[in-house]
Amino acid sequence: MTGHTVRRPAAPRRMRIGLVEDDLSIRQKFARTIGQTDQFELWFESGSVQGALEWMAGCSAADWPEIWLVDLGLPDGSGLTVIREALATHARTHVLVISIFADDDAIIGALHAGAMGFIQKGDGDEALLEHLGNAMEGGAPISPRIAARLLASFKQSVPHGQGAAGYPDDRTEQHPPAADLTSRERAVLDCLSQGYAYEEGAELLQMSLNTFRHHIRGIYGKLGVHSRIDALDEARKRRWLHRS
Known part of the structure; x- marks a missing residue:
């Protein structure tokens, strides 16, 4: 009886994650969470801007992480530098900011740099994996507290004398030119x-x-x-x- 080999479909490759975070305990926590899935794998980690840039310089296109998780407050500079370099090297990279607290300036700066989402470090394991999944599906994952900050900033930016829909209301004020x-x-x-x-x-x-x-x-x-x-x-x- 002649035998034959049964070819099973290859398992899909896990999405690679690049992590830039100076707090070792947080890096270890993220590594454990990501390592428990069959969808993602922690491909690279660093605690500094310089470490991330040096690794990027030697990384081939084939080995580039699909998602970057980047803290903004790093000991040797701003995470914005990492975000810009990651996107300048591979424009389709998904970049998510991880932060304990993000003020208006940090949020706007990260958006201008090309970040597509914001994750609070204390959101929990399930939320982290959900955010990563949303990013790979083309979404813009944002933690609820960050979303509240964005909404508040948007409301503050509505010109005086306009309602929420942009129409004039009865509170119109005239301001002298700056x-x-x-x-x-x-x-x-x-x-x-x-x-x-x-x-x-x-x-x-x-x-x-x-x-x-x-x-x-x-x-x-x-x-x-x-x-x-x-x-x-x-x-x-x-x-x-x-x-x-």
């Missing part, structure tokens, strides 16, 4: 519009961090705002940005 920005303030504003962190913007413009922050305070005062998102919204209305 003074023109100086050339350095415009350069700082342009950095903010491109998603640079304060440290990165200061380095790019070759000024101290304190000077960079001083210009930001001047911008806020002239525009009559109190946050980055409001400043960018007002500057776009006035067409003061080099890039919109």
Whole structure:
């Protein structure tokens, strides 16, 4: 009797995860959670910007992670640098920000850098895997607390005198035009519009961090705002940005 080999379909390859997080305990927790699935595998991990960039430089396209989980507050720089480099190398990379707390500036900066979602570090194992699955399906996973921050920021950015749908209401107020920005303030504003962190913007413009922050305070005062998102919204209305 002649035998034959039964060929079973190969198991689908697990999606590769790149993790950049300086807290070792959190990296270990994520590694355990990801390792318990047959859908994902932790392909690379680092606790620093430099470590991530060095690994990226030597990684081939065939070995590139499909998803990156990136903390913004790293000991040697901003996670925005990692996000930009990951997307510049492979534009179809899915990048999710992991954070304990994200303020308005961090959220807007990450969105400008190309992040597609935000995960709170304390959301739990099931939520992490759900977020990863949503990302691979083309969604934009956002933790409920981060979503609340985005909604609040959006509401604050609705122009005075307009209702939620953008129509005039009876609270219309007339504000005097803001003074023109100086050339350095415009350069700082342009950095903010491109998603640079304060440290990165200061380095790019070759000024101290304190000077960079001083210009930001001047911008806020002239525009009559109190946050980055409001400043960018007002500057776009006035067409003061080099890039919109």
